[in-house]
Amino acid sequence: MFTIDAHLDLSMNALEWNRDLRKPITEINDSEQGMNDKPDRSNATVSLPELRRGNIGLVVATQIARYVAPGNPLPGWHSAEQAWAQTQGQLAWYKAMEDAGEMVQINNLVTLEKHLNLWENEKSKTKPIGYILSLEGADSIITPQYLEQAYHNGLRAIGPAHYGPGRYANGTDSTGKMGQEGLALLKEMERLGIILDATHLCDDAFWQALDNYGGSIWASHNNCRTLVNHNRQFSDDMIKALIERDAVIGLALDAWMMVPGWVRFKSKPIEMNCNLEVMIDHIDHICQLAGNTHHVGIGSDLDGAFGREQCPYDLETIADLQKITALMEKRGYREEDIENLMHGNWLRFLKNAWKS
Numbered sequence: 590m591f592t593i594d595a596h597l598d599l600s601m602n603a604l605e606w607n608r609d610l611r612k613p614i615t616e617i618n619d620s621e622q623g624m625n626d627k628p629d630r631s632n633a634t635v636s637l638p639e640l641r642r643g644n645i646g647l648v649v650a651t652q653i654a655r656y657v658a659p660g661n662p663l664p665g666w667h668s669a670e671q672a673w674a675q676t677q678g679q680l681a682w683y684k685a686m687e688d689a690g691e692m693v694q695i696n697n698l699v700t701l702e703k704h705l706n707l708w709e710n711e712k713s714k715t716k717p718i719g720y721i722l723s724l725e726g727a728d729s730i731i732t733p734q735y736l737e738q739a740y741h742n743g744l745r746a747i748g749p750a751h752y753g754p755g756r757y758a759n760g761t762d763s764t765g766k767m768g769q770e771g772l773a774l775l776k777e778m779e780r781l782g783i784i785l786d787a788t789h790l791c792d793d794a795f796w797q798a799l800d801n802y803g804g805s806i807w808a809s810h811n812n813c814r815t816l817v818n819h820n821r822q823f824s825d826d827m828i829k830a831l832i833e834r835d836a837v838i839g840l841a842l843d844a845w846m847m848v849p850g851w852v853r854f855k856s857k858p859i860e861m862n863c864n865l866e867v868m869i870d871h872i873d874h875i876c877q878l879a880g881n882t883h884h885v886g887i888g889s890d891l892d893g894a895f896g897r898e899q900c901p902y903d904l905e906t907i908a909d910l911q912k913i914t915a916l917m918e919k920r921g922y923r924e925e926d927i928e929n930l931m932h933g934n935w936l937r938f939l940k941n942a943w944k945s
Contacts, residue, residue: 691717749790766793775801837938847901
């Protein structure tokens with residue numbers, strides 16, 4: 590079934606992990622044998638060939654670069670200008686993939702319909718992967734005035750925060766409301782029609798953002814706090830508020846977000862019984878709160894600084910997202926419901942959010 594994944598850090602993997610995503614996944618992993626600079630070496634699940642094999646023809650692909658103030662232990666850049674330059678290098682990689690015929694940017698209804706028709710009717714095994722450009726954490730936006738240029742370059746969604754305190758909003762493991770610059774960012778996003786990604790916003794910023802942003806909102810990769818009690822997840826009240834705004838929530842496949850009690854660098858998926866069935870638990874929880882299947886999607890976050898060592902044990906590569914269809918059918922979901930999850934809800938959202 591045609592599938593949309595609403596959160597993949599493709600350019601980060603290409604530039605910071607030095608992975609040539611055009612290669613087969615086995616070749617990428619073989620080339621990393623013996624490397625220990627990152628915990629997920631030789632455990633990659635994502636490559637462009639695997640996206641094609643899994644019929645994942647459209648993704649939301651990120652730019653990401655954090656600003657870190659003095660004393661902030663998180664990795665990142667020491668100025669907004671450096672962070673901006675990093676994201677522009679990531680943009681250059683996406684453009685290079687377009688020039689190579691590997692990817693194509695989707696940024697309006699015309700390009701969306703053209704791409705969907707291509708994937709429905711073209712039998713070639715080398716069809717380009719469509720990507721919608723998103724920014725995870727807004728630290729790299731030097732001032733809100735830079736959004737005009739970013740939009741011109743194709744940026745269509747922004748999550749104002751990532752981990753910790755940010756320049757525009759506080760994110761995971763931090764607290765506090767957005768200041769005047771954050772509110773100015775939201776205003777400019779709304780003017781340009783840039784989607785607000787509520788993922789990673791701390792609770793204070795989440796509620797403030799919903800009160801101050803009148804445009805389209807999604808959550809590209811987020812799970813349920815009721816099932817895994819951590820501030821990274823959404824509470825039931827937050828999920829209900831997103832449902833009221835007609836948002837779609839993409840379910841993530843990072844194991845620590847899926848099962849309670851996960852200990853990073855120690856726990857193993859099979860020992861923690863972390864499999865794709867657990868993802869269905871999170872999907873089902875949101876559907877029960879909504880009373881329908883209109884607000885769930887996939888935002889896998891696969892290879893988002895983790896690999897097979899920290900994702901469902903029954904997933905070898907991203908192509909295994911196709912296993913979800915049988916698991917949902919087993920739970921009693923109808924074909925229409927499954928289509929909603931795999932692509933339908935994201936497409937409906939985009940067609941409502943984009944005016945042309």
